[in-house]
Amino acid sequence: MESGEIDGVLLFRPVPHRDRRGLFTRTFDAAVAAEAGLKPETFIQDSQSRSVRGTVRGLHGRGGQGEAKLVRCARGAIHDVLVDARPGSPTFGRQMAVRLDDEDFTVLYVPPGLLHGFQALTEPADTCYRIDREHDPAEDLAVRYDDPDLKIAWPLPVTEVSDRDLRAGSWADLSRRLGG
Numbered sequence: 001m002e003s004g005e006i007d008g009v010l011l012f013r014p015v016p017h018r019d020r021r022g023l024f025t026r027t028f029d030a031a032v033a034a035e036a037g038l039k040p041e042t043f044i045q046d047s048q049s050r051s052v053r054g055t056v057r058g059l060h061g062r063g064g065q066g067e068a069k070l071v072r073c074a075r076g077a078i079h080d081v082l083v084d085a086r087p088g089s090p091t092f093g094r095q096m097a098v099r100l101d102d103e104d105f106t107v108l109y110v111p112p113g114l115l116h117g118f119q120a121l122t123e124p125a126d127t128c129y130r131i132d133r134e135h136d137p138a139e140d141l142a143v144r145y146d147d148p149d150l151k152i153a154w155p156l157p158v159t160e161v162s163d164r165d166l167r168a169g170s171w172a173d174l175s176r177r178l179g180g
Contacts (some may be wrong), residue, residue: 006037008111051120054159058117061141068111076122077101086113142168
């Protein structure tokens with residue numbers, strides 16, 4: 001386990017066991033999560049998305065109490081991006097990116113209050129999320145993937161974006177609303 005560049009972000013790096021049959025790895029361990037200060041029993045929902053190469057999903061977050069998640073790529077590879085949207089955080093407005101893939105099985109802990117998005121680097125890319133709260137659409141936050149203030153460097157040309165993500169607002173508007 002190591003800390004990310006944004007306050008509260010953690011990276012869990014399991015050790016896959018490989019042999020002539022393939023590999024085995026543990027993608028979640030409650031004891032390891034608890035040792036890192038997380039409450040593993042609070043994660044109540046698992047979700048998965050499949051994306052075609054070049055697709056960008058996000059940047060999404062939750063208002064209210066926020067939402068913590070554990071994110072991993074079960075198939076293929078993604079370029080995962082986080083933006084700190086927590087007013088008063090020492091890393092407010094900072095972003096970080098990490099590659100998640102099906103080779104090293106890194107699991108990214110995203111604390112509440114961060115925006116999250118990713119780009120599929122492979123065809124396809126399956127992304128798995130373990131989330132600590134039920135989804136409430138009334139709390140959805142979103143910022144456009146190509147926001148000029150954030151200047152996120154997506155590694156591939158963007159091929160697919162949802163209509164919802166194309167309608168997302170700006171980082172400047174969101175940070176004003178949050179009081180950041």
